[in-house]
Amino acid sequence: MLTRYVYETNVPGPRLLLLGAVHGNETAGSKAIMRLKEALDSKKTVLKCGSLTMLPVCNPLAYAQGVRFVEKNLNRIIRRFERPSCPEEEFADEVAQAILQNEYILDLHSTHNAGEPPFAFLDYPGAQTRRLVAAADVDYVICNWPEIYRDAPIADYCTEYFAHVSGRYAITLECGYHYDRAAEEIARKSIYNVLAELKMIDYPFEVRDKSYLTLKEVVIKKRAGHLQKNYRHLDAVAKGEVIGLYEDGEKVAADYDGFILIPNHDAADGTEWFYLAVK
């Protein structure tokens, strides 16, 4: 069973779920959740209405080993499993149940390259998800993820997808580099901002201006090759620029001016190499 903390009030209101360490080595959200737990237990922070559920570590097996996942990427298999075949399917089932018991979901992640700016994924734009993303303490919002996976050879059952098809409202936050203390602070502020936006706590917050980027494509690495330079998340790319080069000479170039997102210099063959987006 996953560790779960539930805070119920007697006043009707939103049901909010916080998820940490869906990827085992992304612990900024877990730490921020534990700090919120301390604040609630000591009554420094008081819930005014609704209910708050927190799963600080959604993949405890990977968390214990300091890795993203062990057998299966949890954020690609979130759904109900009647007969789980491995621990990560058990965790996915528990996370799915928690999503079904709530209304709003904030899924807290971090990224594996130092210096990357924090950002949010807004996969299913609507009035409620836009409220959540507006409150997040990030400068960039990335939209259109589900569209680019429609034709990709990789299935993507993430928390946002499961929430969406279940009539719930979820966003994913990438709070910055795993090992940067600032990532924990971004997670903490975003949680408090969302609680305040939902009128669940009294907390003054300023809405940050945000850049909204639209994903155009995911590039899957087909075979041995490398990225042409030390690209970092959100670097600009120009139309015609060669981004990736396969060892057999085939080039992967940008078809438009835009941005490279989440470049993975160590991508294994058959996995996500990088993404392209436009403003």
Ligand SMILES: [Zn+2]
């Ligand atoms: Zn993650």
